[in-house]
Amino acid sequence: MTDAPKKTPKPMKDLRPATRLVHGGTMRSQFGEMSEGLFLTQGFAYDSMEQAEARFLGTSPGFQYSRFGNPTVAMFEQRMALLEGAEAARATATGMAAVTATMLGQLRAGDHVVAAKALFGSCRFIVEDLLPLYGIETTLVDGFDLAQWEAAARPNTKTFFLESPTNPQLEIIDIAAVAEIAHAAGATLVVDNVFATPLLQSPLKLGADCVVYSATKHVDGQGRVLGGCILGSEEFIQKHIHNFLRQTGPALSPFNAWVMLKSLETLPLRVAQQVRNAEAVADFLAEQTGAVERVLYPWRKDHPQHELAKRQMTGGGTVVVLDVRGGKEGAFRFGNALEVIKISNNLGDAKSILTHPATTTHQRIPRPAREAMGIGEGMLRLSVGLEDIADLLEDLKGACAAV
Ligand SMILES: Cc1ncc(COP(=O)(O)O)c(C=O)c1O
Structure with a gap:
């Protein structure tokens, strides 16, 4: 019996996002495995000396060494690119490796960067402390104020950098408007899209040149591994x-x-x-006025940039921020009373996680600068997980009572 003629499969990009996330990027070995192969190998054997030479010249397709490329990593990159709608993706060991590579890959001594002040602590370290050591100057701006982005651009500005919503204040920055200002200044725009996830916001479609992720967050989403990803046009990825x-x-x-x-x-x-779950948690906490001074969640009408969030995102995200009465003491009492929600510093996890930014993720930033960024001593960041909402609300009720 002869094999039935093979149908030409639809290109992955013509399938819908959920389908791409199940099948996209899959490369099967000769065994036809259903689950993607794990190629846990440092390198690859060549059939001949000529083939080795050709691989290094780039004239023969195939892998050489896992620092350069690996089939399992390539499948992950391809699936991320299909999700983001990007031409190209490169995976990195962590989100910070993605941010560092995106900055150092683009910049040279004498260049200038404009970045929003409201950045994750380590990202702020990169632009504020690391880049100047290599002769690269940075100007920090209030990301929500477009006039500051415009005023900060110089002839040697090479890139603009922001995250939106910001960590932890959940400030929303107008990505399309900042992209326009960056391009008018001859610079690129890099967006750290961790808080929004690729599902709720598409910076490339809004005009950004590059998107970076800590895949440690929602992409793994189960608190197991660290990872990162850089996405952009083929030209951007090849050049930088x-x-x-x-x-x-x-x-x-x-x-x-x-x-x-x-x-x-x-x-x-x-x-x-x-x-x-996050929407329900935000609404619940907003009612607990005896313990909670303020709740921030982009999908609530009382969020200062609610209209902008609705314009550039398709959902409010998985993180809720609250200011607890009583400053640090109040925040610690709230956290210590939790039973289901864990005290930790990841986010986007199946497990709900509470973080006190002022004493953990943003501790490095001196208090006055932290307060200027809107991070008070009573601020708590709550990454909402997959638990039953009734258990989460009961846990939060107990925490509010402890305040
Ligand atoms: C907004 C943001 N960017 C980057 C990172 C860094 O990611 P990683 O911890 O995977 O290096 C984080 C981590 O918390 C983050 O929240």
Whole structure:
């Protein structure tokens, strides 16, 4: 019997996002495995000396060494690119490796960067402390004030950098407007899209040139592995990222790539449920006025940039921020009373997580600068997970009573 003629499969980009996340990027070995192969190998054997030479010349397709590329990592990159609608993606060992490579890959001594003040602590370290050591100047601006972005641009400005919603204040920055200002100044725009996730906001469609992720957050989403990803046009990745990553070596482990490939299959389900839980948590906390001074959640009408959030996002996200009465003491009492919600510093996880930014993720920033960023001593960041909402609300009720 002869094999039935093979149908030409539809291009992945013509399938809908949830389908791409289950099937996108899959490369099967000769065994036809259903679950993506885990190629836990440092390198690859060549059939001949000629083939080795050709691989290094780039004239023969195939892998050489896992710092340069690996089939499991390549599947993860391809699936991320399909999710983001990006031409190209490169995986990194962590989110911070993605941010560092995106900055150092683009910049040279004498260049200038404009960044929003409201950045994750380590991102702020990169632009404020690290880049100046290499002769690169940074100007920090209030991201919500477009006039400041415009005024900060100089002839040597090479890139603008922001995150939105910001960590932890959940400030929303107008990505399309900042992209326009960056391009008019001859600069690129890089967006750290961790808080929004690729499902709720598409910076490339809003005009950004590059998107970076800590895949440690929602992409793994189950608190297991660290990872990062850089996405953009083929030209951007080739010009600024490809060789920098190959030579400097912050490569993603094939094992972590495999874990996250499997996680991507369930990302839409997890994020949708976490968003539903976060909305309910935000509304509940806003009613607890005896213990909670203020709740920030982009989908609530009382969020200062609610209209902008509705314009550039398709959901309010999985993180709720609250200012507890009584400053640090009040915040600590609230956290210490929790039973279901864990005290930790990841976010986007299946498990709900409470963080006190002033004493953990943003501790490095001196108090006056922290307060200027809107991070008070009573501020708590709550990453809402997949638990039953009734258990979460009961836990939060107990915490409010303890304040
Ligand atoms: C907004 C943001 N960017 C970058 C990072 C860094 O990611 P990683 O911890 O994977 O290096 C984090 C981590 O918390 C983050 O919240």
